[in-house]
Structure formats: C-alpha cells, structure tokens
Amino acid sequence: MQRRRFLALAGTGAAGSLAGCGGSGGEAGRSLREHPAAAGLDGLPRQGPLDGHAVLTFEDPSCPRCRAFHEDVVPAIRSNVVDPGEGAYVLRTYPVVYPWGEPATQALASTHARSDAAFWSLLDHYFSNQDQFDADNVLDRTETFLDSRTDLDGAAVVADAENEAHDEAVQGNLDAAEAADLGRTTPTVLLFRDGQYVTSANGSVSYDLIAETLGVDG
Template identity: 65%
Template sequence: MNRRRFLTLSGVGVVGAVAGCSGDADTGESIDDHPAAADLEAQPRRGELGGHVVLAFEDPSCPTCRRFHQDTVPAIQQNIVDTGKGAYVVRTYPVIYPWGEPATQALESTFARDGEAFWSLFGHYFAEQSSFDSDNVLERTEAFLTEETEVDGEAVASDARERAHDDAVQADVQAAENAGLGETTPIILLFEDGEFVTKVNGSVSYDLIAEALGEHDG
C-alpha cells in the first residue's frame, strides 16, 4: 500500500490495522503467515487466491453481515472475482445471535458435501434472516437444502445437531482469536499480492475496498 492510499483511508476513519506503511513500500505480513488466513485454501471462496484477497469473517445471524453480503459482495464478485483479479473468501464466525451457531454448523456440513450448495445456503440465511431463530433454523435449513439443492438436507441437519463438523467451525473461531479480530462482524481483511493491507469492520462499501487494494490508483 502506498503512503497516499494509506492516508486517504486513515482520513475517513476506516483503517483497522495497517502493516508496512512507511515510504512507498508495503511491508505487510505475508498471507501465508497471517493467523486469520490459516488453512486458507480449505475455506469457501469465489475466485482464485493470489492477487487481491478479500477475507471476510461473517455470522449468518448478523444484520450488518447481511448488508455487506447484499450490498458489497456483488461488486466484489463483479470487479475482483469475475475479472480474475483475486478471491472472496468466507470464514463463518458465529458470535452475534444464538441461531448463528447451529447455522454455522449446517454451513460447514453443507460445504463438506457441495461447495455451490454452501453458497446457496449462505445467501438464504441472509435473505431470510428475520425468519430464523434457534428453534427453527435447522428445520428451515433442511427444507431449503432439500427443495433448492442436490444436498441431503436431512443429513446436514443431523450433522449440525451432532456438531459433526465442529472442527471446521472451531478452526474459523480460532483463526479470528489468534488474529485478535474481536467480535464486531463482519470483519474484512484485505490482502494484495500476498501481503496484508488492512482490516475493516462493518458493512463497508466496495469503493473503500477498491481504494485499499489499489483499484482506484491512476
């Protein structure tokens, strides 16, 4: 990240943590060494790693995550993923409302079976967020997967109740804790050419992400 870009981001109060901002060189921590990016290749993602990486810790029960998913992620898909410039990676992080934890268990169970079904379910949780609670989330999850995907919804719901994929859930939680990210979701970490650029929280705009990643540099 060059100094001008860092000062612009700092001026609008959105930089959560920036490494390597002296002079014109970015000496940020390598993505391979950053604790939030541990086992990154095993996480759900759109696009290919390398170039820009937008790593988001999101809770399906979080209203701010919903706004980020609906307002900003489509632009990330269009401008970074579809153009081959990088990847959008999700780590599920259930820290807001209680139903987010069984939903996260179901997401990991779904991802273990079918990546595209994971994205369908992830989007469904945000689209219908107000209709979920701890009592109905797995029943509604089972119905959605059965009706809208090729995944066995009953098996996913059973796995979620038994926490069959809890290792994957806890790996995401541990990655956040190891990186000291806190619990203000969504938490978005940006990497450029394999180096950490910055961390931001909340339903940030695509323009802010593009600025941090140098997409607006002339």
C-alpha cells in the same frame, strides 16, 4: 462449544471502523498464507484465485450488518475482483451475534463439506431471510431449503449439524479470529493486495474502501 457460547455473548461493534496497518488483523506486508486469520486457507469457502488480491471476511449469518455487506458489497467484489481473475473472496463464518447463528454455522460447515455450490446457496438463503430464523427453527428451515433447492440430503446435513460433525471447521474460524486479535465485530474484512496484508475494517464496510485499498475498479 463453551468458547463459542462465550463469544456469542458479544454483539456487533462500531460501524465501519478501520483497523489500519498497526491495528487488529496483523502487520502490513504479511502474506496471506502467513496471516493467522487465514489459517487452513485451502479448506475455506472461496471464490476466485489465490494468486492475486484477497478479501478475507468473517461473517455471521445472523448479523444484520453482514447481511448488508453480503447484499451491497459482495456483488461488487465478485464483479471487480473475482470474475476478472484479480483475486479471491474468502469467507469464514463467525457466529458471535444471535444464538441461531451457531447452529446455522454448523449447517454451513456440513454443507460445505459436501458441496461448494450448496454452501453459497445456503448462505444466500440465511441472509435473504434473516428475520425468519431463530434458534428453534433454523435447522428445520435449513433442511427444507436444502431438500428443495439443492441436490443434498437436507436431513443428513442437519443431522451432522446437530452432532457437530464438522465442528473442527467451525472452531477453526473462531481460533483464527482469536489468533489474529480481530475482536467480535462483524463483518470483519481483511484486505490483501497482491497477496500482502494491507489493512482490516469492520462494521459497515464499503466497497469503495476495498477498491481503493486493492487498486481495483470501483
């Protein structure tokens, strides 16, 4: 908890900055499984196969730039990378922007432990209704959403979130960002072409950059 509260003091950084091969995010050519940002890879929320390209993101449900990325860029990643089997979209929640992002991230971890589909639905809900949440209401609204829109017991998920029952997953994301020296700008996007690290970018990241780096359809 103490480390997360320290990280949460930081906001988003410069828009669309590119880390490059020698910048934060790791050395070019390092494999996905060897990269510190991908620690615990098999347990992370993922769409698509891991035997091709990979788009590994650090996103905060409370971050406006993450919302724009999720709404404007992620659909293209799914259409051009995930659906054709070209690679994977892998997500790490990273609560460093607004205070409600921390309990939301706990709820996402507790949801993912129960249902992958419900995790993605809840994440969509957070981004789509971002301006309706604050630290006081996020868990109540989460319970209502899960009860009405998924097969999960919303009260049980919220109880786990309040008790930090899946805090190991939340802390693992923070530790991975620190180990990879990613800083606190969200979203941060790491790109692996054919499983090898190429570069990272953060802030207002475009799909064109992703497509060009991975060599996929734009």
